[in-house]
Amino acid sequence: MKGAGQKLLVVLLAALLVTGCSSRSTRSDDAQGRATVEDRSMGQTGADADSGAQSSALPGGTDLSASALNDPASPLAVRIIYFDYDSANIRSDSSDTLAAHAAFLAANPTLSVTLEGHADERGSREYNLALGERRALAVRRQLVLLGASAGQVRSVSYGEERPAVDGHDDESYSLNRRVELVY
């Protein structure tokens, strides 16, 4: 969806954070004693990011072209890998999805993906942060094993801090134990 545009955004974001940092110290002296850092990349990546991705001419067959990311019928449209309770094992029902993403990354070496690892809300939060990372790293290993290069795959854990659904039942928990692939 975002593709190469994401890289530009990352650079842009880094720049914003740098300026944010430098303004923070000055702003902390303002009347209300607040420091403010803002960037507007999150959730507002729509049009620019998409056009950025599409304007990049990338090698690869039709199925694995960068625009395949925007095809709802492509196996690449599946971007969430689910896990069992207290487990980071890749389930067999995820192998095809991960194989497709690995082949896509291999065919598009300039693209990269961020793996966001998540846990359900049960148990302690910091342990769950580590569990989320373990899941993201398991997906990363699988993608690299299947052809992606290590430099294309970044992982980040949110633990139980960003649930996909708000419920407190087994169904919700199974939807929250996940790794999201974010291009």
Next chain:
Amino acid sequence: MFSIRSREIPRRVARAALALVLFAAATAGAAEELTIRIEEGVASALPIAVVPFATVGDAETPLDIAAIVRADLARSGQFATMPPEGMPSQPATFSAINFKDWRVLGMENLVIGKLLRAPEGGYVVEFRVVDVYKGKQLMGYRVPTTAANLRLTAHHVSDLVYERLLGERGAFSTRIAYITVEKKAPGTSLYRLQIADADGYDPHTILESTQPLMSPTWAPDGSRLAYVSFEDRNSAIWLQDLRTGERKKIIAGEGINSAPAFAPDGQRLAVTLSRDGNPEIYLYHLGNGNLRRLTNHPAIDTEANWAPDGRSIVFTSDRGGGPQIYRVDVDGGRAERVTFNMGNYNARARYSPDGRRLAVVHGDKGGYHIAVVDLASNDFQVLTNARLDESPSFAPNGSMIIYATMGPGGTELAATSTDGRLKQRLATQRGEVREPAWGPFRD
């Protein structure tokens, strides 16, 4: 949209015997106060009547001091407080007490007092603790204060009454830090780091972010908080000065950067980092920035907490299969397992202030509860019985444990006496409240 804001809290200093750093109510903003509901009481509580304080001269009553003291003492679970409506009289001086009336009611102790205008502005709170059966005064104090500090002064009165009657220091004038989460729209939440009095009043937002905030932890002197913020699209450990609002990112990098825990000397933090490929405990020196790896195991090692003597830490590790608590010397060496024969899930240990017990998150068939482990005997007691209890934190006097529990509208704070007999909820009207951290004594 991504934003993060930190706030300075204005400081005022009380002028007299109880000189303290205080936070004014002016910056409370839209923060919602926590309301307290006592769920289970204690039968053996000590009967006490806190008589409404008289006002002298032109001292208007900006605050009902006796009501705050009464609520504090009731909240401890150690006292059965008499409502003012049931009192036979409302004496403000020792000579005005009719002891017979109170003895008939079985009231063992009285707290009486006055609020006076100080000549140079401000107030003086005068109070006495009286033994009804002996007919004598046990304690009397005059405490100078200001209008802005009256609530804190009331908590100090509670501390003094508690200590005089129970022989243990009171912790009513302490503060708690916690995280709130408010859903703004699907997929958009506002995370706040707040500080409030231990009774939930006077909340201040000291940081606001659209990205998750986690793991607030107090410096031993109460001047700073360390916490985890995701504002850089990954976990990073930050330090924030509570007086100036100034904040600094101290540890970031590849992998998770989490679970900060101050050493008792305030100079070092134990943290969990996975920069070397796997979550391990590191010691970070705040003065010189040195980072030393303490654990080395392919399992998850996280959630460090320092023993009060500063010589060892406990942490959570799943090296034995499921998460259990381990202890390691801060100079290194082999980690030894602490939790045995208490189920398959024990995590996020916190030492009691005397170092003899650990509060942990204990998982069993019924869910996740707060349990206390006695380190000498290895006995453990499950204190809470809801389905999703987490994040226990001891009061600095060891009498209570505050924790997070699932309420009807999301996560709420709750507190239990260390023996599990008294339970109470602290809830806001909207949003989630979680990860409470009980601050140190303020002195």
